[in-house]
Amino acid sequence: MASVSLRGIRKQYDNNSVLKGIDLDIADGEFVVFVGPSGCGKSTLLRIIAGLEDISDGTLEIGGRVSNTIEPARRGIAMVFQSYALYPHMSVFDNMGFALKLAKVPKAEIAERVGRAAEILQIGHLLERKPKALSGGQRQRVAIGRAIVRKPEVFLFDEPLSNLDAALRGQTRVELARLHRELKSTMIYVTHDQVEAMTLGQKIVVLNGGRIEQVGTPFDLYERPANKFVAGFLGSPRMNFFEATLAGQLGRSTTVLLAGGARVQVAADVARAQAGARVTLGIRPEHLQIGRAGGHDGGIGATVALVEYLGDVTLVYANVDGAEAGEMVAVKCDADTAPPRPGSRVELVFPATRAFLFDEEGQVFAPGWVESTAAPLSQA
Amino acid sequence: MRNQSQLWWSIAAVACAVLLAALWAFPLLWAVSTALRPEHETVSATFHWLPQVWTLDAFRKTLSAGNLPRWLFNSALVSLLVTVVTMAISLGAAYAFSQLRFRGRGILFALAMLAFLLPFEALLVPLFRTMHQLGMINSYAGLVLPQVVSPVVIYVFKQFFDQIPADFREAAVMDGANPLRVLWSVYLPLSGNIVWAMAIVTFIGAWNNFLWPFIIVTSNDMMTIPLGLTQTYDAFGVRYAQLMAAALIGALPVGLAYVVFQRRVTQGFLAASGLKA
Numbered sequence: 001m002a003s004v005s006l007r008g009i010r011k012q013y014d015n016n017s018v019l020k021g022i023d024l025d026i027a028d029g030e031f032v033v034f035v036g037p038s039g040c041g042k043s044t045l046l047r048i049i050a051g052l053e054d055i056s057d058g059t060l061e062i063g064g065r066v067s068n069t070i071e072p073a074r075r076g077i078a079m080v081f082q083s084y085a086l087y088p089h090m091s092v093f094d095n096m097g098f099a100l101k102l103a104k105v106p107k108a109e110i111a112e113r114v115g116r117a118a119e120i121l122q123i124g125h126l127l128e129r130k131p132k133a134l135s136g137g138q139r140q141r142v143a144i145g146r147a148i149v150r151k152p153e154v155f156l157f158d159e160p161l162s163n164l165d166a167a168l169r170g171q172t173r174v175e176l177a178r179l180h181r182e183l184k185s186t187m188i189y190v191t192h193d194q195v196e197a198m199t200l201g202q203k204i205v206v207l208n209g210g211r212i213e214q215v216g217t218p219f220d221l222y223e224r225p226a227n228k229f230v231a232g233f234l235g236s237p238r239m240n241f242f243e244a245t246l247a248g249q250l251g252r253s254t255t256v257l258l259a260g261g262a263r264v265q266v267a268a269d270v271a272r273a274q275a276g277a278r279v280t281l282g283i284r285p286e287h288l289q290i291g292r293a294g295g296h297d298g299g300i301g302a303t304v305a306l307v308e309y310l311g312d313v314t315l316v317y318a319n320v321d322g323a324e325a326g327e328m329v330a331v332k333c334d335a336d337t338a339p340p341r342p343g344s345r346v347e348l349v350f351p352a353t354r355a356f357l358f359d360e361e362g363q364v365f366a367p368g369w370v371e372s373t374a375a376p377l378s379q380a
Numbered sequence: 381m382r383n384q385s386q387l388w389w390s391i392a393a394v395a396c397a398v399l400l401a402a403l404w405a406f407p408l409l410w411a412v413s414t415a416l417r418p419e420h421e422t423v424s425a426t427f428h429w430l431p432q433v434w435t436l437d438a439f440r441k442t443l444s445a446g447n448l449p450r451w452l453f454n455s456a457l458v459s460l461l462v463t464v465v466t467m468a469i470s471l472g473a474a475y476a477f478s479q480l481r482f483r484g485r486g487i488l489f490a491l492a493m494l495a496f497l498l499p500f501e502a503l504l505v506p507l508f509r510t511m512h513q514l515g516m517i518n519s520y521a522g523l524v525l526p527q528v529v530s531p532v533v534i535y536v537f538k539q540f541f542d543q544i545p546a547d548f549r550e551a552a553v554m555d556g557a558n559p560l561r562v563l564w565s566v567y568l569p570l571s572g573n574i575v576w577a578m579a580i581v582t583f584i585g586a587w588n589n590f591l592w593p594f595i596i597v598t599s600n601d602m603m604t605i606p607l608g609l610t611q612t613y614d615a616f617g618v619r620y621a622q623l624m625a626a627a628l629i630g631a632l633p634v635g636l637a638y639v640v641f642q643r644r645v646t647q648g649f650l651a652a653s654g655l656k657a
Binding site for chain 1: 545566
């Protein structure tokens with residue numbers, strides 16, 4: 001087991017900067033997930049840790065040892081590839097034992113270590129088969145087994161579940177979590193799937209455009225996003241955003257004016273902003289509630305466009321008054337309550353403490369609390 | 381109506397194929413027919429498709445006269461060495477050009493491909509001079525070395541390696557394999573059919589090569605089959621039956637090799653073209 005430390009890691013391809021200074025500490029035995037949209041640099045970062053990509057600038061330490069130029073096989077790491085990369089001409093046993101064979105480990109020990117890994121992954125009966133005779137899930141286990149037999153200090157996973165169907169993905173997710181508990185190794189996992197990130201990661205690193213947007217526990221990132229990108233990236237459907245201007249503040253309670261004319265109260269401390277500043281109001285779909293039109297103070301008028309019944313929840317999509325055409329907000333409703341019909345007028349309300357305010361740069365305002373009456377902000 | 385038209389097209393296509401096959405096979409069949417005649421019949425004024433008297437005399441005389449067994453051995457050894465060394469060099473070069481990143485890779489590959497443009501004939505004199513300076517005239521090294529660099533084979537292997545997902549190489553690197561080991565343990569087994577196809581083509585090319593052995597060899601004992609055939613002609617005068625018999629004996633190993641490996645060769649070419657066998 002080993003800690004991993006990245007200091008000012010940069011990666012440049014000709015004139016294209018893929019990683020723009022990554023600073024990150026991964027503790028010994030931690031399960032860390034790199035998540036972000038396509039092209040954010042998460043796979044490149046993983047490959048840099050693996051030693052498959054050179055570092056343009058910065059320092060990488062694995063187990064307290066500077067590893068920038070150490071060969072991949074000598075870094076004490078093992079990687080599970082997205083494609084599994086099982087050698088098609090070798091049996092499962094040979095695939096799993098290949099690294100040990102190269103390291104000139106005695107045959108008896110290879111057999112013992114492969115056997116033990118196969119037992120952990122319940123693939124003992126597959127050892128003589130070739131990869132083409134395995135199902136997707138079995139291949140995935142073999143790929144993990146190939147990593148386990150090397151007894152690495154750090155496991156790297158590059159989107160290992162993306163080739164599995166939904167049911168198998170869920171099952172394998174649980175098994176990976178179990179494996180981490182059993183092996184107690186440091187694991188770094190790359191995915192673009194936020195469910196995988198939220199369920200597996202003890203720590204999540206959200207990347208965007210070659211930079212880290214936020215690092216934290218799944219709870220931190222979901223409940224206390226540092227900026228609009230993180231707030232919008234985690235959660236399905238994504239957080240609803242409304243363009244607004246700051247209208248008033250009382251203590252750490254703020255009133256904002258939406259494009260459609262609605263005035264809503266948000267528990268946010270906007271002391272660093274000026275009256276009239278452009279802000280973005282963010283509310284998660286599960287925090288919006290649907291009320292009868294004209295029935296609430298401070299509600300947002302909207303017209304229901306689409307209703308999706310998903311079994312456990314119902315998703316209601318609505319066009320907010322004053323918003324651009326085609327820009328819809330999502331509302332997650334309890335499946336037991338009768339949803340409104342498409343075309344009907346509704347009023348969307350939410351608890352002021354569950355909304356977020358972001359400044360023009362997308363940075364979140366600190367949370368505040370709700371006062372009974374909000375006063376106008378002083379003019380800039 | 382449409383079916384009838386399709387039928388006519390099929391008949392025409394088959395007829396064309398049969399005609400082309402007959403044209404292609406005619407010299408071979410004529411050689412067999414000639415080799416099985418008595419010598420006087422080959423220069424007879426009357427034309428006959430088949431021998432009037434069937435005999436194996438020409439084969440018997442060819443095998444007992446001249447230096448045919450030695451030429452056969454030379455051809456086999458030289459062709460085998462050329463094939464093995466060409467495969468080793470081409471696989472290594474193709475792997476480097478395809479998978480390794482090093483300064484000057486593009487220029488080196490372009491230079492290797494430029495060799496396409498140089499006809500072998502243009503290199504005859506400098507090659508001969510080099511071999512002479514190295515004391516390799518009338519030697520196996522002199523026969524083999526100039527034949528072992530093949531830009532076509534390098535190009536075909538490189539194109540094939542480019543199609544193999546890089547994950548295999550990276551997985552092997554993470555497993556601790558050096559480039560040579562990656563090539564040997566991963567890329568080579570994945571390229572089985574195409575290596576066989578290139579090996580057979582190289583072997584046949586080396587077996588049939590006349591020009592370079594003609595330049596580099598003067599000793600009768602170092603001759604290969606194509607070169608030896610000219611000696612047969614000289615030794616026997618205009619003895620067409622024996623000439624054809626020698627040619628057939630010389631072509632037999634190559635023909636057999638092709639028949640044995642035909643399937644692999646076809647699969648290899650299909651693999652190289654990106655089609656599935």
